[in-house]
Amino acid sequence: MTRLLDARNLRAAYRTQDGRLVRAVDDVSVHVDEGEVLGVAGESGCGKSTLGAILSLNVRSPLQVESGTLDIEGKRQDFGASAKIPRTWRGSVVSLLPQGAMNSISPTMRVRDLCFDVVRAHDRRARRSDALDRVRDRIADLGLPPRVLDAYPHQLSGGMKQRVVTVISTLLNPRLLIADEPTSALDVSSQRALIEMLKEMLEQKIMAGVIFVTHDLPVLRTVSDRIAVMYAGKIVEVADAGDLVDRPRHPYSAALLSSVLVPEPRYRTMRVKGIPGAPPNLLDPPPGCRFHPRCGLAMPQCHTDEPPTDGTELRYSACHWSAQHPGESVPVEAATRDELDGGEPLDRAGEPVALAGDGTGVGR
Numbered sequence: 001m002t003r004l005l006d007a008r009n010l011r012a013a014y015r016t017q018d019g020r021l022v023r024a025v026d027d028v029s030v031h032v033d034e035g036e037v038l039g040v041a042g043e044s045g046c047g048k049s050t051l052g053a054i055l056s057l058n059v060r061s062p063l064q065v066e067s068g069t070l071d072i073e074g075k076r077q078d079f080g081a082s083a084k085i086p087r088t089w090r091g092s093v094v095s096l097l098p099q100g101a102m103n104s105i106s107p108t109m110r111v112r113d114l115c116f117d118v119v120r121a122h123d124r125r126a127r128r129s130d131a132l133d134r135v136r137d138r139i140a141d142l143g144l145p146p147r148v149l150d151a152y153p154h155q156l157s158g159g160m161k162q163r164v165v166t167v168i169s170t171l172l173n174p175r176l177l178i179a180d181e182p183t184s185a186l187d188v189s190s191q192r193a194l195i196e197m198l199k200e201m202l203e204q205k206i207m208a209g210v211i212f213v214t215h216d217l218p219v220l221r222t223v224s225d226r227i228a229v230m231y232a233g234k235i236v237e238v239a240d241a242g243d244l245v246d247r248p249r250h251p252y253s254a255a256l257l258s259s260v261l262v263p264e265p266r267y268r269t270m271r272v273k274g275i276p277g278a279p280p281n282l283l284d285p286p287p288g289c290r291f292h293p294r295c296g297l298a299m300p301q302c303h304t305d306e307p308p309t310d311g312t313e314l315r316y317s318a319c320h321w322s323a324q325h326p327g328e329s330v331p332v333e334a335a336t337r338d339e340l341d342g343g344e345p346l347d348r349a350g351e352p353v354a355l356a357g358d359g360t361g362v363g364r
């Protein structure tokens with residue numbers, strides 16, 4: 001299998017106005033192989049979008065990447081104080097489909113003009129007729145109706161608008177597409193249509209790999225080959241999508257699964273529980289394992305020691321419990337605590353938790 005992206009030891013922080021650092025990505029390494037969809041899951045605020053911004057080279061103040069390296073098909077980018085990001089990489093080597101993209105495109109431009117702008121930004125000498133021929137072919141190859149080219153964004157349905165925005169962000173045939181919450185505002189059939197289109201794009205080699213960022217595990221189960229679970233700025237577990245859902249090895253992954261409706265027999269009959277407590281403030285995360293205040297399996301060393309990484313780069317869990325229980329999956333019911341240390345109730349114990357508006361049970 002050919003390695004498409006190899007990102008190593010990324011560390012990045014937002015500098016607040018009073019000079020403090022929010023460490024949103026803390027020693028994160030990920031890779032994507034050619035033809036692969038890597039899902040990145042986690043609760044709101046765990047650093048998913050920040051990781052997407054770094055991997056797509058869209059880092060803007062107050063975010064600073066302190067260290068790490070990025071290899072895309074053998075081309076290396078070193079991060080750090082003096083790093084200069086090659087501008088030509090954006091859009092052509094790696095492209096970002098940002099959160100909420102479909103609502104931030106210009107409402108006064110037709111789709112064909114938006115497309116031409118993208119091509120023109122990359123190639124000043126591009127001729128309009130040639131560029132539009134290419135766009136027309138692309139739209140036809142992906143089975144979208146030709147009329148979308150003449151439409152203004154507001155004339156398209158939400159699902160069609162998101163597919164069009166996805167086409168626009170891949171017009172330059174990036175090697176890697178990073179899609180940040182691309183399905184979260186869509187109804188179920190539009191989600192399916194977008195996922196089918198992304199798979200078709202991989203098949204047609206419009207891009208060679210996708211990183212799909214979302215809090216929505218059932219969607220990730222459908223679209224991803226592998227899933228990386230993030231918690232408080234770190235990756236806590238990586239596994240094949242099916243393996244992660246069937247046999248989570250990190251208590252946080254198990255907690256995430258028990259807080260959503262995953263269509264697996266093991267979870268279908270469970271009550272949706274929610275994850276008691278809240279993720280830590282990244283200005284001052286807890287010592288040891290960052291999940292320990294919410295973890296039902298926490299041991300004394302979890303309060304003080306950074307968890308060891310147990311497994312291989314394709315399947316690992318960063319957890320004291322899983323290091324002591326090699327090969328075992330976490331009993332979902334035991335993954336979280338129902339009470340904080342002070343005895344404050346976190347959950348209506350045993351009561352089903354009302355679902356969030358998107359039906360996943362995970363807040364945003």
Ligand SMILES: Nc1ncnc2c1ncn2[C@@H]1O[C@H](COP(=O)(O)OP(=O)(O)OP(=O)(O)O)[C@@H](O)[C@H]1O
Binds near residue numbers: 048051062
């Ligand atoms: N401009 C900023 N200044 C300071 N802190 C920030 C800024 N943007 C994000 N953060 C913080 O960085 C952390 C990671 O945020 P990020 O948006 O990457 O998380 P996320 O998992 O993508 O969440 P969501 O799904 O809500 O976008 C959070 O604690 C967030 O509050």
